[in-house]
Amino acid sequence: MGDEKSKDFDELKKALSTREGLAIICYYLHHKQFTKLSMQKIAKNMKMSIQDLKAIGDIMEKMGAVKVNRLGELTEIEIPTNENESVKKIMDKIVWEKKEEYGKLYKELLTAEMIDFLGGNKEH
Numbered sequence: 001m002g003d004e005k006s007k008d009f010d011e012l013k014k015a016l017s018t019r020e021g022l023a024i025i026c027y028y029l030h031h032k033q034f035t036k037l038s039m040q041k042i043a044k045n046m047k048m049s050i051q052d053l054k055a056i057g058d059i060m061e062k063m064g065a066v067k068v069n070r071l072g073e074l075t076e077i078e079i080p081t082n083e084n085e086s087v088k089k090i091m092d093k094i095v096w097e098k099k100e101e102y103g104k105l106y107k108e109l110l111t112a113e114m115i116d117f118l119g120g121n122k123e124h
Contacts, residue, residue, distance in 0.1 A: 008063055009090060015059040016094050019101070020052045024060070026105045027093050028079055039075040045112035050075070063087060069106065 023046045027037050039057060043050040057077050060066045064065050067078040067088040095102050 009086065012059060012063045012065065012087065012088050013094065015056050016091060017098060018052075018056065019092075019105070020048055020056045022094070022098055022102050023048060023109075024053065024056060024077065025095060026075075026102060026109055028070060028091075029095075032104070034067070036076045036078045039077060040073075045116075046108055060087075110120050 011023050016025060023042055024037075031037060039050060039053050042048070043053050053074055054068075057066065057068045057075070059075070067080070069076045069078055074124045
């Protein structure tokens with residue numbers, strides 16, 4: 001059983017190490033006041049494929065890191081208020097290992113949000 005859990009965490013780490021995974025982490029850390037994040041908003045602001053984001057979300061959900069809510073065409077990631085410590089450690093490690101790419105994504109996020117703000121769009 002321990003090997004299975006380790007394999008799952010390896011799969012999660014691999015998924016979160018992708019550009020899409022880093023974008024989800026970035027949104028999550030930047031918007032901790034929200035418990036639900038729109039996949040469509042992440043895809044639009046970060047110029048990513050919604051399908052690729054959904055695939056990462058499915059892996060995160062399988063690990064119990066998030067709950068994925070599918071509402072017709074809309075999909076949102078719901079972050080539990082009681083974070084899984086193992087998942088949190090993996091996310092912290094990935095941010096550290098991929099700090100340069102994470103920094104670029106964070107800059108993209110802030111730029112997209114500034115454009116949204118100036119345009120009057122208050123959605124998260």
